[in-house]
Amino acid sequence: MANGRRMLGQTKQARGLIRSLNRAMVRDDKSPRVVEKTAPPHDPTICARCGAVFLRKTWRNDHKLSDEQLERGEWGFCPACLQVSKEEGQGRLLMRGKAVSRDQAAIRRRIRNVAARAAKTQPQRRIVSIESTDGGLDVLTTSQKLAHRLGHELKKLFGGRVTYTWNDDGTLFATWDYQAPKGAAHRNQARTFRTRSGARA
Ligand SMILES: [Zn+2]
Structure with missing residues (x-):
């Protein structure tokens, strides 16, 4: 026994x-x-x-x-x-373009706000790091969904172009090209419309 x-x-x-x-x-x-x-x-x-x-x-x-x-x-x-402790992530958003360094403070503010809102319902979706690159910003996130969200929200607020590349291992690599603010593009469009209606009148 x-x-x-x-x-x-x-x-x-x-x-x-x-x-x-x-x-x-x-x-x-x-x-x-x-x-x-x-x-x-x-x-x-x-x-x-x-x-x-x-x-x-x-x-x-x-x-x-x-x-x-x-x-x-x-x-x-x-x-x-x-x-975060290993500085690894499932999502990465690379931001480049002339307007990125000019609007960097506002962009960083937007990133923090979007991340804070996501963290309320999804605490596992977090920013790992935000690094300044040569004229741009490089953001690493724990979840590919947060990188996707950031790209979407930045484009919505500032304009520019976003591309998303999903890899086989489930990670996401996104780029945001931001050359000129959204307002500038809108103003150009408005001028075009005025010219056209002027021509018709
Ligand atoms: Zn934890």
Whole structure:
């Protein structure tokens, strides 16, 4: 009996070791998408950096934990915090064009606003970094959806052209070409209309 119990204990220990080895290996993995698929975190896990909680298969900021859930909860890091700390992302938006450096302050403000609004409902969608490049800006995001959103919102507010390239691994590379403000294009159009109606009159 005693032997049997010891064997059982050893088995449990071995299983625990294998589990922690697996976790360590997953942490070294450079692909966050694969991490999410192959190693779901302990339920519940509380992110030690941002406080997000993994419960019922989702990371949320507003999960309410019962005393019992708190008791069996484990500390860890959510995928977004891991990506930010490794400076990795699933989305990238490269901004270039004459007007980018001129309107840089307003562009950065817009990026922060869009990201803050996204974070309210989707805490895993975050900015990893915003870097100035040669006459442009390079934004890395944890989620391809946020990079897509930023491209869309910047074009809507300022004008210019956006292109999106989705890669096989689920990442998105977007570019925003911003040569002249939206207003300038509109004013040119308005002049054209006036000339035409003048010609007709
Ligand atoms: Zn976190």
